[in-house]
Amino acid sequence: MSGKEGILADPISRRQFMAYTGKAGMAAMLATPIVTAACGGETASGVLRFGHLNIFDTPNPVVTVSSPDMHWLVYDRLMEFDANMSPALSLATNRVLSNGGRTVTYTIREGVEFHDGEALTSADVKFSFELYRDTKKGLFGGFFEPLETVEAPDDATVVLHFSGPPALDPSVGAPILPRHIWQDMSSEEIDQFGNDEMIGSGPFKLNNYAPSERLELDRNSDWWGWSSNDGPKQGTIEALIKVQLANEETVANSLRNNEIDVTGELASDIWDGLVGESDIEAVEYPGFLLDHFGINVYEDPNNPGQPHPDSGGNPLLLDQRIREAMSWAIDRQRLVDIVLGGRGQKGTVVLPPGMGASFLEIPEAQQANGNPDRARQILDEAGYAVGDDGIRVSPDGQRLSFRLFASSVIDRLPQYAELIKPMLEDIGMEIQGVFAEDDPTLIQRVFVDADWDMYTWVWQTPPDPTFMLSVQSCDQFGNLSDTYYCDAEYEDLFKAQQVQGDPAERERMVHQAQQIFYDAFAYCVMAYPNRLQAHRTDNLTGWIFINNGVTVNWSTEQYLVLSEA
Amino acid sequence: MTAPAEQAPPGSAPGDAARAPGGRRRWRWLRSYPARRVAQAVITLYVVATFNFWLFRLLPGDPARMIARESRLSPEAYEQLRESFGLNEPAWEQYLIYLTKIYRFDTGISFKARLPVIDLLRPALYNTLILTGSALVLIFVFGLAFGIAAGWRRGTRTDTTLTLTALTLWSLPTFWVGLMLVLLFSITLGWLPVAGIRAVAAIYRTPFAEAQDVIQHLILPAATIAIVSVGSIALIMRNSLAEVADEDYMLAARARGLRPRTILWRYGVRNAFLPTFTLMALTLGLLMAGTIQTEVVFSWPGLGLLMYDAVQTRDLPVLEASFFVIAAIVVLATLLADLFYSRLDPRIRSS
Numbered sequence: 001m002s003g004k005e006g007i008l009a010d011p012i013s014r015r016q017f018m019a020y021t022g023k024a025g026m027a028a029m030l031a032t033p034i035v036t037a038a039c040g041g042e043t044a045s046g047v048l049r050f051g052h053l054n055i056f057d058t059p060n061p062v063v064t065v066s067s068p069d070m071h072w073l074v075y076d077r078l079m080e081f082d083a084n085m086s087p088a089l090s091l092a093t094n095r096v097l098s099n100g101g102r103t104v105t106y107t108i109r110e111g112v113e114f115h116d117g118e119a120l121t122s123a124d125v126k127f128s129f130e131l132y133r134d135t136k137k138g139l140f141g142g143f144f145e146p147l148e149t150v151e152a153p154d155d156a157t158v159v160l161h162f163s164g165p166p167a168l169d170p171s172v173g174a175p176i177l178p179r180h181i182w183q184d185m186s187s188e189e190i191d192q193f194g195n196d197e198m199i200g201s202g203p204f205k206l207n208n209y210a211p212s213e214r215l216e217l218d219r220n221s222d223w224w225g226w227s228s229n230d231g232p233k234q235g236t237i238e239a240l241i242k243v244q245l246a247n248e249e250t251v252a253n254s255l256r257n258n259e260i261d262v263t264g265e266l267a268s269d270i271w272d273g274l275v276g277e278s279d280i281e282a283v284e285y286p287g288f289l290l291d292h293f294g295i296n297v298y299e300d301p302n303n304p305g306q307p308h309p310d311s312g313g314n315p316l317l318l319d320q321r322i323r324e325a326m327s328w329a330i331d332r333q334r335l336v337d338i339v340l341g342g343r344g345q346k347g348t349v350v351l352p353p354g355m356g357a358s359f360l361e362i363p364e365a366q367q368a369n370g371n372p373d374r375a376r377q378i379l380d381e382a383g384y385a386v387g388d389d390g391i392r393v394s395p396d397g398q399r400l401s402f403r404l405f406a407s408s409v410i411d412r413l414p415q416y417a418e419l420i421k422p423m424l425e426d427i428g429m430e431i432q433g434v435f436a437e438d439d440p441t442l443i444q445r446v447f448v449d450a451d452w453d454m455y456t457w458v459w460q461t462p463p464d465p466t467f468m469l470s471v472q473s474c475d476q477f478g479n480l481s482d483t484y485y486c487d488a489e490y491e492d493l494f495k496a497q498q499v500q501g502d503p504a505e506r507e508r509m510v511h512q513a514q515q516i517f518y519d520a521f522a523y524c525v526m527a528y529p530n531r532l533q534a535h536r537t538d539n540l541t542g543w544i545f546i547n548n549g550v551t552v553n554w555s556t557e558q559y560l561v562l563s564e565a
Numbered sequence: 566m567t568a569p570a571e572q573a574p575p576g577s578a579p580g581d582a583a584r585a586p587g588g589r590r591r592w593r594w595l596r597s598y599p600a601r602r603v604a605q606a607v608i609t610l611y612v613v614a615t616f617n618f619w620l621f622r623l624l625p626g627d628p629a630r631m632i633a634r635e636s637r638l639s640p641e642a643y644e645q646l647r648e649s650f651g652l653n654e655p656a657w658e659q660y661l662i663y664l665t666k667i668y669r670f671d672t673g674i675s676f677k678a679r680l681p682v683i684d685l686l687r688p689a690l691y692n693t694l695i696l697t698g699s700a701l702v703l704i705f706v707f708g709l710a711f712g713i714a715a716g717w718r719r720g721t722r723t724d725t726t727l728t729l730t731a732l733t734l735w736s737l738p739t740f741w742v743g744l745m746l747v748l749l750f751s752i753t754l755g756w757l758p759v760a761g762i763r764a765v766a767a768i769y770r771t772p773f774a775e776a777q778d779v780i781q782h783l784i785l786p787a788a789t790i791a792i793v794s795v796g797s798i799a800l801i802m803r804n805s806l807a808e809v810a811d812e813d814y815m816l817a818a819r820a821r822g823l824r825p826r827t828i829l830w831r832y833g834v835r836n837a838f839l840p841t842f843t844l845m846a847l848t849l850g851l852l853m854a855g856t857i858q859t860e861v862v863f864s865w866p867g868l869g870l871l872m873y874d875a876v877q878t879r880d881l882p883v884l885e886a887s888f889f890v891i892a893a894i895v896v897l898a899t900l901l902a903d904l905f906y907s908r909l910d911p912r913i914r915s916s
Contacts, residue, residue, distance in 0.1 A: 042767065042768045042769075042770070042774070043764055043765070043766045043767050043768065044766045044767075044768050047765075047766040049765040049766055057677050057678065057878075058677065058678050058679045058680070059679075060679050063679060135645075137645075137646070187645055187649070188645075188648070188649045191645070191646060191649035191650070191679070192649060192674045192679060193679060194674075194678065194679045194680035194681070194684075195679070196680060210688060210866065211675070211677070211678040211680060211685050212685070212689075212866060212870060212871055212874045213688075213762075213866035213870075214765070214866075239766065241765050241766055243760075243761060243765050243864075244864065244866075244874075245760050245761075245864040246760075246860070246861040246862070246864045246870060246873065247861065247862075249744070250747075250759060250760045250862070250863075250864055253747060253751065253752055253759040253760070254759045254760050254761075256752060256759075257751050257752065257755065257758065257759045259758055259759055259760065259761070259764065259765060260765060409877070438876075438877070439877065440624070440877075440878075440879045441624075479643075
């Protein structure tokens, strides 16, 4: 090799080469801070910058299935959830119940205009509610099922007639659409309508929407709420920009680097890293979240005790004693400590404790939890003897062998699965997996094909019990049901509470439904995670406590009270 | 190759044109190397498009079910949704509609955003091209420099050091490099932004200010791609230069008393550049397809991030369109490289 050097002399000597490299390196090192300093950049003040993993699905409120808060900032509603998550008047100034709670009469504000200058009247409300009721397309459509007719006797009055007194008035959710824009669209046209101008009448107007990148809303200075007689909203922010960031680590780093003001929900390890950082407040709230594993109990209605022909699950799971043993085998405190870093509560019933009075408290002594001996005893008594290989078998020789799936989309779900696997193996079950699958695959497997035994999942519920109770309704087979549980008594209670106007009586029904489902052991609710978020304290002031997080899906209050620091 | 009948001069029998000497000459270009390569490219694109269509339909998970996920969608509304997006048609009919749409450059409506896919695709493609373009410049500048330095000083300590460095960089995981750069330059030093393409809520008084902001956001992701890709170019350049150094014409040049720098650039690099050039075109393709990791780490709103999002929601129109665009760019880059290469090296055309 050195001979080659002899033939071809160096065009550049080593010393020269090192000198060039050193100079280039120095230049690069110097250029970086110069570029940075030169464009430290001017940013607008009084802007709420929100970093989130998923900003939005679509500006079309009829078909949207996520992020109601962004729609609620652009569109007005008759009612809203206040900071205590209680329904409160909003665009409506008065609400009167009659006919045993079946008829609701609203008086709406006068002089309200859409962002394009057209007047908002009761005709727009009537049109919107009928559209939601008839199309039942998106998030809001589902709440209109009990609505029979809508009348608009004059410009400021709307009368809703329900089949029974509604437990949750759909007026708290449904954005009021401008009839003049939506009225001529067919159902198919609505499905494909991008609504990229997003004309509403709410406190913010759409400035720019770049899907998967950012949503920019500007303050609507003409909004009635900024100067309302019955308590104006005090916020002064000029704009709200929600940016989509691809992972939680980036969200946390962007907050540290003052690129955003507030984060979405964070995992506990990432949130822990933000605690104590300067100008950052990391906050922890009770959430409306429910981490559980669902068990396939799809039974043939014509042959009780036998699996449904469409079920791909292990028929042994139809035996409630096996499911009860599973529940006893799970040490939920360990799951909370390890997976949630202690930031959550042990799970019991199907509603999370953030729900307040609707939540059924199961006394500690009655909780089927963390007692493997009890689990073994139940299985022994039921005749599931331990086989030669340590796996229990049924009296007719079927092994207690089950497949465990987990959604791979949220990190903590496979973590739970990995922890519960040895707990169940410890009582003599064989657990195949953990099979982590992405959501579309898992949704197809569980909700459509019913081809699973157990799977870990998380539900985020609205602040009203109906949605979460509906998941276990017999009507939801092939749609929301993730157990194929169907019980006549539960079904009656679920339906009756939906139209029960008396809050105390409704609470009793909701509690009873939770108890029935808890005793069926089709769900093993592992934990109720707390909502972990963080925000900067140097740019904006006025952060308030709202159940389920500093910015939440079910109340827009935070956005309306923030001001420039 | 026969000419189509409608091309024949009036009065002549079909096929006459092909037999006539003038006609044969007229259609001879169809056999030429460029024409054959273009035809191959079109066929490749058709195969890719077909593959895309069936591949995404083989993915488990019903797109309409994903749309309906959070809502209490009634069975009628669910059916209506499938109808609106043409998911109820037989697969072969969907396939024909899909091909017609490609032919018309109609990308359809996004299942998730309900906006025309082209409105999502255009800015994403633009952003990805900015990122990959910048990275490509860095890769070639540094890759060629390192390759030439190492190849020319073959066997020396410089060569060993540079080769080892190239191999090390090449084997680093992209996301790890990205995270380390963020930790150092954004979190610790606070010099550069963590994520995105523009500062959130930025005010630009001049277009120059906007360009500066974008450049600032571009540095780390482009550097990440460059760091992990520079090794391959450097090694190829090093090896081909080292091979060329053994050629007789190099010895002859030296014997003629030419200056070493002239020998290096006029005889060495020029000849060693051909294999590197081919790799350039391939690298562009690989970069286009491989930016997903970088875009995810830096939340760079490009094609990679768009696809990442679309896979999660089974947004088929977005997936199909973005994969097709990437395939088209790769095919086009390879085609251009081949055509250009055949100019540089005439042996290719005759082979």
